[in-house]
Amino acid sequence: MQYRILADVTVVVHLLFVAYVVVGGYIAWRWRKTIVLHLAAVAWGFSAVLVGIECPLTHLENWARLRAGEQGxxxxxxxxxxxxxxxxxxxxxxxxxxxxxxxxxxxxxGYGVIVTRRSANRVAA
Incomplete structure (x- = not known):
């Protein structure tokens, strides 16, 4: 039962990661320091899709599902x-x-525009 829960939690985390790859740059418009995390997430996500690097979350889900007696x-x-x-x-x-x-x-x-405007506003003030 605990392996099944681990697999299901991994799916949720994986979905959140994929969503963050898509919208994380917009989140950085509000919280600028998160852009570094988004750059890393995009680099990982795109390389996993385009190059075929195996994602550790996929590996974890497969491992947990097999331990739970399910198919990976x-x-x-x-x-x-x-x-x-x-x-x-x-x-x-x-x-x-x-x-x-x-x-x-x-x-x-958009992030670049926001950062540039904020910097220009600081210089003007």
Whole structure:
């Protein structure tokens, strides 16, 4: 039972991480110091998707599910299992990846504008 709970908690943490990759740059508009964490999250998330680096959260979930007597995730991984075909259609993977990249870039551009404006306001004052 405890391994099943660990696996389920890992899924929630993994979903939160994926959400943070998408919206973390916008969070940094309010809390500027979090941009460093977001840069690291994006680097990890994009390299996991584009290069195929195995995520430790996927590994932890598989380990816990196997200990609970369940099947682990398919070799395609967390996103393909929980999001593709569930949150968005399977034939939209390329579009979703593009939209995520655009959301991240827009958040970083907005962050840069905010930081520049705040710096200009300090100099003017």
């Amino acid at each position: 995730l398919p070799s395609s991984g967390f996103i393909d299992h929980y999001l593709t075909g569930v949150i968005y259609p399977e034939n939209a993977v390329g579009l979703v990846r593009l939209l995520v990249a655009v959301a991240v870039v827009v958040s970083w551009v």
